Amino acid sequence: xxxxxxxxxxxxxHIVAAIPYGKITTYGDIALLAGSPRAARQVGxxxxxxxxxxxxxxxxxxxxxxxxxxxxxxxxxxxxxxxAEGIRFNRQGRVDLAKYRWQYAKN
DNA sequence: ATGGTGACTCGGG
DNA sequence: ACCCGAGCCACCA
Numbered sequence: 270x271x272x273x274x275x276x277x278x279x280x281x282x283h284i285v286a287a288i289p290y291g292k293i294t295t296y297g298d299i300a301l302l303a304g305s306p307r308a309a310r311q312v313g314x315x316x317x318x319x320x321x322x323x324x325x326x327x328x329x330x331x332x333x334x335x336x337x338x339x340x341x342x343x344x345x346x347x348x349x350x351x352x353a354e355g356i357r358f359n360r361q362g363r364v365d366l367a368k369y370r371w372q373y374a375k376n
Numbered sequence: 377a378t379g380g381t382g383a384c385t386c387g388g389g
Numbered sequence: 390a391c392c393c394g395a396g397c398c399a400c401c402a
Contacts (some may be wrong), residue, residue, distance in 0.1 A: 277399060296384055300398095311399045313383035318400085330383080338383040347383090 277303055281315045288329040291354045292371040293364060295333050302373060313338065329354075329371075335363040 280303040288294055297309040305311070316327045328350040332338045337347050348358065356364055 297386095300384085305398075307385085307397045308399065309384040310382060310397065311384085314381085314398090314400065315383095317383055327383090332383080333385060340383090343383080 277305060277308065277311065278315050280304065281312055282325060285316070285325050285327060285330060287373075288326055288371050290326075291356065291369070293329045293331050293351065293356065293366075293369045294371045295366075296330060296338075297333055298371075298373070299330065331364065335366045337362065 281299055284299050284302050295309075296312040297306075299312045300306055300309040303312070312330070316325075316330060319325060319327055328347045337344050337351075339347050348362075351364070352358070356369055358364055
């Protein structure tokens with residue numbers, strides 16, 4: 270295994286940190302950028318175990334359906350944070366991916 | 377070392 | 390569009 274596979278978590282941190290204000294991305298996209306297209310699930314795992322004092326904008330990560338994967342108080346916290354950035358949720362608690370999705374392609 | 381787990385996805389029906 | 394079953398795979402006990 271090349272060092273590419275090492276520090277998956279490290280890569281996730283770096284990618285999440287790059288998501289701009291007012292934009293969102295999916296677990297799958299992060300997995301892809303991190304070099305493990307099939308590890309979307311693990312991305313969630315990494316975020317789940319983020320240290321409480323982390324400054325990462327973890328709230329900008331949602332699932333492929335455009336909805337928040339968290340539940341309970343965590344769900345509310347994430348939704349509130351996103352709305353504070355101007356992201357609108359539809360009646361079914363979903364955001365317009367085409368509109369807010371962060372496209373890594375730039376420069 | 378080994379096996380279980382889940383903040384996910386995709387493909388069918 | 391919704392529900393489900395089945396892969397996936399880094400991480401943790």
